[in-house]
Amino acid sequence: MLLSTGLGSLDHVAMLTVCTVWAILLAQQFSPPEGPDGLVYNKDWKTLRLATQRKGKWDAWRMHARPGSGGQPVTLTPAETAQVEAVLQAIAQVVESVPYAQAQRGWYANRSVAWIRSRFPAPGFPLAKLPVLSYYALYPFHLMDKLVTKDGLQQWVPDWSHETTPISFTVNGAIPGPSGGPVFTSDDPANPIRWYAGASADGTFYGFPVYSGNAVIARPGRPLFRAVPLKLALERFLPLCRDDFKTAEDRLRRYQQQLAETESEAYARREMEDFEKEYGAWKSTRPSDYEFRRKTRLEFIERTRREAREQATPREGSPEGDWYWEPKRALEAAERLAQTSTPDQTACFEPAGPNSALYRARGRLRPAGSGPSCQPLMEPNPDYFDPALPRTAAQLIVIGPISRCIDVRTGAPILEGYPRRSPTAATSIAPSGQRWTGKNWPGCWPPER
DSSP states (O other), rough: OOTTTTBBOGBBOOOOOOOOOHHHHHHTOOOBBTTTEEEETHHHHHHEEEETTTTTOOOOOOEEOOOSSEEEEEHHHHHHHHHHHHHEEEEEEEEHHSSSHHHHHSSSEEEEEEEEEEEEETTOGGGGGOOOOOEEEEEEEEOOEEEEEEEEEEEEEEEEOOOOEEEEEEEOOOOOOOTTSEEEEEEESSSOOEEEOOOOOSEEEEEEEEEEEEEEEEEOOOOSEEEEEEHHHHHHHHHHHHHHHHHHHHHHHHHHHHHHHHHHHHHHHHHHHHHHHHHTTTTHHHHHHHHHHHHHHHHHHHHHHHHHHHHSOOTTTSSGGGGHHHHHHHHHHHHHHHOOOOOOOBBBEEEOOTTOOOOTTEEEEEESSSEEEEEOEEOOTTTOOOSSSOTTOOOEEEEETGGBBBBBTTOBBOOOOOSSEEEEGGGGOTTTTTTTSSSSSSTSSOBOO
């Protein structure tokens, strides 16, 4: 068994497989395979061809220690390094032992295998117990030839540059969130905060939840997310509400200054002076046109003053006044809630509409259970990782992004053109959801039933 920490065996997991729709391809642009290498030509590729049956290879396995993105250094003993590598080798064994990987026809693969040697420990989590972050990444390439001219002769030579869709298996990394993204984040790498309006998975992939296009294998009984306390949420959101209201007040102040300007006699006098400079000569030569233009200018002055008065006196309850009253009432409600909330309450978040003036807060906080439009405010569970376990134990595996291969909501394949994902490697899942059909493909990876 790969994981003795409760994740279970990865024997249920194998590479994503690929449905090759040859009938469609041949009808469109690809030639039938030719010869023992299964050479396939495309009328739009004058100097390239696929070798769909040529035997590929794996590059040599090499474990690395990669630098992180800052934080404190992580050191491993030789024994711990071997334990981390054993976990990655076990994952690779599952991926690379399926028949399609063993046959390896039409593609070759590069691996990247590493553990990360610097981390930001979570608050209260000792660095010496922080689970080691590592990954096994697979980069498959099409086996292709290119047509070159050498010594005056055209000849086909191998072209090793056509990467397809990679996949990575990250062990003990960050818990990914829903694809909608967080409604609140912090900029402190030592204390990152990611709060989400709800933590429902974007979909499931053979029973595994999918977040932001990544399948997640988690330890049973350890929730990935937890509710955010209301008091803590208010501490973070109140400054945003104050910023939104300050923006509204600054805007109101500008409108009031504009109103004072347009209501002044000096403003009207300047407008009429400009009018006389432009049309004054018409008073004797074209009196009716002069009077019409004069009336129009006076109406413009009055209309400008009326619009300035409306802007400087926003009316509550009207769409035109929401830019001021929405952030004002949101701040007042948040301040009242901060006075009445209790430590045992958790928060929910009601997103603002598309034309909202809550530019920073982006919505309203309420006590959990305040209605169907108010989603529980959730954060990645800081207690998910167990410090009692060896730090080399695999406690979380994130696989992805699988959303490059399938629509996780429907299971439908995502077809992309060459070179990122040739139509000869389009992904598909069987309607039964139990078994993959057609050819396998190493760039994407489903559980095998």
